[in-house]
Amino acid sequence: MTLRTVANFDRIGEENAFAVLARAVALQQQGKDVINLGIGQPDFPTPPHIVEAAVKALRDGHHGYTPATGIQPLREAVAADLHRRFGATVSPDHVLIVPGGKVTMHMAILMFGEPGAEILYPDPGFPIYRSMIEYTGATPVPIPIREENGFAFSADETLALINANTRLVIVNSPANPTGGVTPKAEIDRLVAGLEKWPDVAIMSDEIYDQLIYDGMEHVSLLNYPSIRDRLILLNGWSKTYAMTGWRMGYSVWPGKLYDMARKLAVNSYSCVNASAQYAGLAALTGPQDAVAMMAREFDARRKAVVAGLNRLPGVSCVAPKGAFYAFPNVSKTGWKAKALASALLDDAGVATIGGPDFGVHGEGYIRLSYANSLPNIEKALQRMDDFLTRRDAAR
């Protein structure tokens, strides 16, 4: 029997972070002590008032379908939150509640990707951008993200890649996997350049917008009126409110794209879990101190990780300005990045991800998620030090 599945699936990729997680768990089940700096999710519990709101919603009988776009009070709360934080005017009628941040990129890339179309995306970057672009048959055009720019994207380099075939430009700040934050001046330049390409859509992935350090401020692309009619905003609850497993995201879509996205929702998941939507509402309208507490804690860990990494033989690490990742340069260790990540897991019991899992420009780097406790982070750094020193001595 030969099932004739569509060829697009020969090209779809995945996220190696989940494979590393599975391997780390398997090693743990064999009794190995593994410190997981691989997966990108907060290690804090969801704040209790958010959990209670979901329980209450279920007790109150919110068991049924909701509108495909999400419940009205939640869409209003998202619009109010964007106004409170960025002064941006967003109509709740353009806000779509989706099951996780990923769904927005999936939908946006489906809308613009087809053979002959070009889509720009950050490299190294979140692996699903490229995977979905490949899936649609469009040409993936990597925007190199460089250490010498502090892992900010370069407006000039991005603009130079745009041509008449370009349909969509994806940007991400604060960024996965680098922790890079692109400064306002660079975003200003990008937007000014994009004004010359009025038929190109932009998807701004701002899922880490509240995890930003060293006094930097998040600059939302919502604040640029000249591109609002072609801007898709990706955001969600996963990282800000420690809600990765709830599958709660939202997007803002311009013009007819909103209805296209709504139809994709109707054709796939119908609506997001009703009780999770009430939890999302409590998150946005309730106290925000847990968000500030988590950001402070991540910041302390960030400093420990960067200092520790810079002490390791052959390793150097620029201080990430956002998210909860460090992306050290390991090219002087003598290891290829993926081989180093595997050896660290197998021999040192530290799970990290090789930079090439985030794109060709990730060679020479590994990603560490510091969404883990300070004692675990210190222990992991010690293990990495022992491992690299031992290997050095053996040479």
Ligand code: PLP
């Ligand atoms: N965008 C970026 C840059 C991410 O790193 C992630 C998750 O790791 C997502 C989107 C997806 O988030 P979610 O878990 O809400 O789908």
